[in-house]
Amino acid sequence: MIEVKNLYKHFGTVKAVDGVSFKARDGEITGLLGPNGAGKTTTLRMLYTLMHPDQGQVLVDGIDVARDAQAVRRQLGVLPDARGLYKRLTANENIDYFGRLQGMDEALIRMRREQLIAALEMADIANRRTEGFSQGQRVKTAIARALVHDPRNVILDEPTNGLDVMATRGLRQFMRRLKEEGRCVLFSSHIMQEVAALCDRIVVIAHGRVVADDTPDALRTQTGEANLEDAFVKIIGSEEGLAA
Amino acid sequence: MRTTLTVFLKEVKENLRDKRTVLSALLYGPLIGPIIFVMIINTVLTRELNKADQPIKVPVIGAQYAPNLIEALKQQGFVPEPPVANPEAAVREQDADVVLRIPADFGQSWRKGETAQVELIYDSSQRETGGSVERMKGMLEAFARRQGAMRLVARGLSPTMMAPVSIDERDQSTPQSRAGQMFAILPYFFVLTIFMGGMYLSIDLTAGERERQSLEPLFANPVARWKVLLGKLGAICMFSLTSLLICVVGFGVCGRFIPAEKLGMVLNLGPSFALQVLLMMFPLILLLASLQTLVAAFAKSYREAQTYLGILMLVPALPSILLSILPVREADWMYAVPLLGQQVGITQLLRGGEPTSAQIAMCVISGLIVAMLATLVTARVYQSERLAISA
Numbered sequence: 001m002i003e004v005k006n007l008y009k010h011f012g013t014v015k016a017v018d019g020v021s022f023k024a025r026d027g028e029i030t031g032l033l034g035p036n037g038a039g040k041t042t043t044l045r046m047l048y049t050l051m052h053p054d055q056g057q058v059l060v061d062g063i064d065v066a067r068d069a070q071a072v073r074r075q076l077g078v079l080p081d082a083r084g085l086y087k088r089l090t091a092n093e094n095i096d097y098f099g100r101l102q103g104m105d106e107a108l109i110r111m112r113r114e115q116l117i118a119a120l121e122m123a124d125i126a127n128r129r130t131e132g133f134s135q136g137q138r139v140k141t142a143i144a145r146a147l148v149h150d151p152r153n154v155i156l157d158e159p160t161n162g163l164d165v166m167a168t169r170g171l172r173q174f175m176r177r178l179k180e181e182g183r184c185v186l187f188s189s190h191i192m193q194e195v196a197a198l199c200d201r202i203v204v205i206a207h208g209r210v211v212a213d214d215t216p217d218a219l220r221t222q223t224g225e226a227n228l229e230d231a232f233v234k235i236i237g238s239e240e241g242l243a244a
Numbered sequence: 245m246r247t248t249l250t251v252f253l254k255e256v257k258e259n260l261r262d263k264r265t266v267l268s269a270l271l272y273g274p275l276i277g278p279i280i281f282v283m284i285i286n287t288v289l290t291r292e293l294n295k296a297d298q299p300i301k302v303p304v305i306g307a308q309y310a311p312n313l314i315e316a317l318k319q320q321g322f323v324p325e326p327p328v329a330n331p332e333a334a335v336r337e338q339d340a341d342v343v344l345r346i347p348a349d350f351g352q353s354w355r356k357g358e359t360a361q362v363e364l365i366y367d368s369s370q371r372e373t374g375g376s377v378e379r380m381k382g383m384l385e386a387f388a389r390r391q392g393a394m395r396l397v398a399r400g401l402s403p404t405m406m407a408p409v410s411i412d413e414r415d416q417s418t419p420q421s422r423a424g425q426m427f428a429i430l431p432y433f434f435v436l437t438i439f440m441g442g443m444y445l446s447i448d449l450t451a452g453e454r455e456r457q458s459l460e461p462l463f464a465n466p467v468a469r470w471k472v473l474l475g476k477l478g479a480i481c482m483f484s485l486t487s488l489l490i491c492v493v494g495f496g497v498c499g500r501f502i503p504a505e506k507l508g509m510v511l512n513l514g515p516s517f518a519l520q521v522l523l524m525m526f527p528l529i530l531l532l533a534s535l536q537t538l539v540a541a542f543a544k545s546y547r548e549a550q551t552y553l554g555i556l557m558l559v560p561a562l563p564s565i566l567l568s569i570l571p572v573r574e575a576d577w578m579y580a581v582p583l584l585g586q587q588v589g590i591t592q593l594l595r596g597g598e599p600t601s602a603q604i605a606m607c608v609i610s611g612l613i614v615a616m617l618a619t620l621v622t623a624r625v626y627q628s629e630r631l632a633i634s635a
Contacts, residue, residue, distance in 0.1 A: 048464050051629050073466035084458030088261040089254075100250040101465040142461065 001026050001184050002047060002153055007056035009042055016042040017053075018208035024186040024201075026152070029179050031195035032188040034205035035236065040188040041081050043205070044157050047186075048078045060153055074102070077151035079159055083142040087131035091122065091141045094130060095148050102149035109148065116144040120174060136167035143174075154178055156187035160194060172198055196228045206236045247467045251475025255449060256482060265444040269483045273440035274491035277433040278498040285502050291372075293506055300379055303328045306346035310354075310362075313346070313387060320383045331365045341376035342366040357395070418510075418596055427511065431590040432564040434491060434525055435583065438532050439557055441487025442480040446536035449476045451549035459632045470623045473537070477619065480533040488525055492518045510596070517593055524589050524604060527611025531582060532560075534618035541625045563587040579606045582614050 002024040009017040017039045024030035032040050045051040047058055049069040058065040060072045085094055092113065099109035117126050120140045125133065130141060139159065147154065156175075160168045175198060178185050189195050195202055196216055204212040204219075212219060212235045216228060225231040259265045305327040307314050314324055328334045331343035345363040353360040362384065366377045393403035453459045463469065499513035539556055543549035563584040574592065579585040579599070585607035589599045599607075625631065 045633075050460060050463060050632055070466045070468070073464060076464070078461065078464040080460045080464060082457030082460040084453075084456050084461055086254075086258055086458060087456070088258045093254075093257075097250070097254050098461075098465060101247060101462075101467050103246065103466075146461065146464070 001059075001061060002155075002186055003057075003059040004043070004047070005057040005059075007043065007046060007058065008054045009039075009046060009051060010054055015208050017046070020056075020205065020208070020210050022203045022210060022213050024153075024184050026184045027179060027182045028200040029175060029185045029187070029198050030201045030203060031199035032186065032203050032205060033192060033195045033232070034188075034190065036190055038190075038205045039208040040190075040205055041157055044155055044186075044188060045080075048076055048080070048155055049073055050080075074149070075151055075153055077147040077149070077154045079139075079143055079146050079154075079156040081157040083138055085130040085133070085138055085141055085145075088129060090129050091126045091133075091137075091144070094141055095145045098145045099148040104149060112148050112150060113144070116147060119177065120144055121170065135162040136164065139163060139167070139171070143171075151183070153184045154186070156185070158188055158190070160189070160191070168194075192229060192232050204232065204235050211235050211237075247471040248475040248478065251472050252478040252482075255445070255476055255479035259445055259448065259479065259483070262444075262448075265448070265483075268444055269441045269487050270490060274437050274487045274489075275494050277437060277491055278494035281430075281433065281495075282498040282501050289503055289506065293503075299323045300376055301325050302342055302344050302376075302380060303331070303334070303340050304344045304346065305331060306348065306350070309348055309350040310346045310360075313350075313362075316387050316390075317383050320386070322380075322383060335365050335367045335370075338370060338373075341370075341373035342380050344380065427594050428567065428591055429564060430495070430594060431587045432561055433495075434488065434521060434590070435528060435532075435560040435586065436557070437487050437491040438484045438525065438529055439536075439560065441484035442529075442533050442536055443553055443557075445480045445483050446533060447540050447543075447546055447549040447553065449480065450537055450540040451543045452546050454544075454631070455546050463632045469626045473619075473623055473626045477530075477533050477537060477622075480537065481529050484529050484533060488522065488529065492521055511594070512596070520593055520599075520604070521590055524586050524607050524611075527608055527615050528582065528586060530615035531611060531618055534615060534622050538618065538622040538625060541622065541631060559583075567591070576603065576606075579603045580610045582611045585610065 004020060004022050007017050007020045008015075020039070020043055022030070032043065034040050042051065046053045047060070047065070049065050049072055052066075058072075060075050063071050063075065065072050085091075086097070089097065095113050095116070096109055099112065104112070117123050120143065122137065122140045122144065125137050125141070130138065133141065139162075143156075143159070159175075160171055163171065172194075175185055175187070179200075187198075199216065201215055202212070202219060203210055212222070214222065219231050219235070220228060223231040223234045225234060299321045301323045303325040304314065307324055307327075314322075318324070325340075328340065328343060331340070331345060334340045335343060343365040345365060347361060347363070350360045350362070364377065364380060364384075366373060368374070368377075389406075392406055396403050396405060450459075453462070462472065496513045496515070496518055499511055502511055504511040535556065536553060539552045540549040543552055560583050564587055567584075567587060574588050578588045589604065589607055592599050
């Protein structure tokens with residue numbers, strides 16, 4: 001479970017995150033929806049301890065990020081906005097490297113790697129160097145690498161960005177599977193179809209603030225719009241930066 | 245410890261797969277120094293030695309005015325050439341190293357017992373002609389001394405009248421110390437090799453990794469950044485150390501092809517020299533790895549890092565340049581200054597002197613301390629929030 005309480009992060013005069021609070025529960029998929037530049041990536045970066053909040057608190061499974069960042073990182077599987085694979089290593093070697101950095105022993109790493117490779121259907125590329133991988137192959141490798149230590153909480157920053165229809169479908173199935181395994185899945189997106197199709201709960205962010213936080217159905221009722229797209233436009237107050 | 249080892253092994257493996265890094269760290273970098281060095285020295289020496297052995301050919305203007313002089317010079321290996329029309333131009337154009345001009349009144353002055361004049365026309369700014377000019381002067385002076393002595397004898401005076409003071413030169417330089425002076429550039433080659441050996445790696449492991457956006461996922465792992473840094477530094481040191489080893493061995497082998505003994509010099513680049521060089525250079529390996537990483541951490545891209553490191557590469561050259569321009573006396577404190585200490589110490593080795601173990605210890609310890617400080621600063625920079633964020 002991930003709890004975010006009143007988070008602030010400013011860069012100079014730019015208020016990237018300006019008082020964000022929400023909860024992402026275990027066994028649920030929580031979508032962080034917002035237009036480009038709304039503060040999604042910055043918020044997530046504070047969750048996985050790459051950035052320090054100016055103010056506010058983040059709790060992952062009850063552990064305070066400010067108190068024990070390393071313990072928090074052990075509870076998290078992170079697919080950052082920057083996928084950055086090591087192109088002179090094979091997909092397997094990329095995964096193993098992160099497994100070792102997580103402190104896992106070799107047998108366990110091998111077992112988890114095989115599981116993930118099967119689940120992500122990437123056996124055909126596992127022994128290839130990642131140089132020249134397609135966008136979809138890269139995302140798969142990056143996800144396998146991020147989840148090798150079997151984390152309770154999974155953070156995915158725009159996971160379907162740049163993927164074709166088939167790859168996107170596959171990835172959605174994989175995320176549902178993570179949810180069924182009882183994990184807490186938090187992902188960001190600026191594509192509402194995706195959020196609507198996947199999420200148990202939607203947190204809408206605009207201009208660094210949370211403007212809505214509810215189930216898809218409740219959002220529809222709340223705004224009085226039957227169509228989710230119209231509901232979002234009403235919540236955010238403009239159509240800027242959202243994709244259908 | 246395990247984290248550091250994991251990072252170290254991964255970086256070494258990944259970079260061994262990179263052709264450019266391997267070639268530059270293990271081939272060009274360490275071997276180009278010895279090879280170029282031997283080639284240059286060989287060319288210069290061979291030319292000088294050839295010149296010294298061969299008869300010296302000099303165009304002579306007015307040879308008919310001093311047949312005796314020409315005959316005497318011929319016995320010393322002098323070969324008169326036909327006169328040239330414009331000796332000044334010929335010398336400037338390097339058609340001749342030196343031209344001898346004998347004026348028409350030479351014979352007249354000679355017979356009167358006056359000082360007869362000859363002219364040597366040469367251009368001292370053309371360095372390679374210096375040897376010929378010196379030999380020519382030497383021959384003329386020898387002739388003049390002998391003739392002077394004969395005139396005194398003819399008048400019943402002792403030739404020693406002409407030489408109230410005689411100079412007996414006792415040069416205290418040894419064959420090795422002359423070599424040391426000549427090969428003063430050698431220490432810089434070693435520093436340069438370390439620098440080149442680690443350069444691509446240090447750029448790749450920080451600026452490169454940030455540019456490829458893999459630093460952010462890396463730091464999402466539950467490991468302390470300084471442990472990651474140590475692993476990366478270890479990999480850089482591994483490459484630069486290997487590079488240095490190859491370079492030292494390369495000099496040891498190539499040194500055999502330098503005909504130093506023909507110049508009356510001894511150049512000892514054998515195992516004992518190599519070991520002491522490695523010992524003194526060891527702290528520089530750590531220091532340069534830290535400095536290169538530090539610089540690369542400030543750069544936003546691979547290219548920017550390359551530019552900065554190009555500038556940083558000139559810094560180790562400073563002691564070499566300074567010491568060759570200002571012939572400062574070697575002093576103990578110099579061993580405590582990294583780079584300068586190595587320069588002084590290795591020059592000393594080349595001169596055949598033995599740096600004391602206290603001096604070597606000072607050189608190594610001070611180097612290690614500075615390297616540690618540089619590593620601490622780099623670790624601080626590694627902690628910064630900005631480092632991992634590529635976009």
